[in-house]
Amino acid sequence: MFNHKCAECHEGDMFPTGSFSFKEPFEMHERCPKCDANYYPEPGFYYGAMFISYIFTAFFFLGFVMLLHWVFDLSLMTSFIWLLLFVATFFVWWFRFARAFWLNLLVGFRPEKATVAKAKG
Numbered sequence: 001m002f003n004h005k006c007a008e009c010h011e012g013d014m015f016p017t018g019s020f021s022f023k024e025p026f027e028m029h030e031r032c033p034k035c036d037a038n039y040y041p042e043p044g045f046y047y048g049a050m051f052i053s054y055i056f057t058a059f060f061f062l063g064f065v066m067l068l069h070w071v072f073d074l075s076l077m078t079s080f081i082w083l084l085l086f087v088a089t090f091f092v093w094w095f096r097f098a099r100a101f102w103l104n105l106l107v108g109f110r111p112e113k114a115t116v117a118k119a120k121g
């Protein structure tokens with residue numbers, strides 16, 4: 001899940017490019033290249049992922065700023081600047097993580113598919 005792998009076989013990549021390449025960051029395979037799992041089970045499937053992502057993001061932002069402000073004693077302004085830098089760096093990874101998380105949540109691991117995917121290499 002953290003490596004943006006297929007939910008069913010944990011072998012195939014969900015995205016054609018690397019997280020930090022910034023080339024086609026939001027391009028996603030329609031099917032698993034290894035086990036042929038459908039990454040788009042229904043239209044609008046990833047609205048839920050966006051929702052999850054917003055919740056995580058809100059909590060994370062809050063925690064991040066509070067940590068810098070109170071634990072590291074930075075000013076609120078400086079904390080927010082660090083937050084922006086951090087978010088700019090990990091935005092793509094985060095977007096993909098939300099999708100991978102969502103797919104894993106709703107689809108789940110299928111060991112028999114992993115076997116097939118491994119056999120294919």
Ligand SMILES: [Zn+2]
Pocket residue numbers: 006007008009010011012032033034035036037113117
């Ligand atoms: Zn797969």
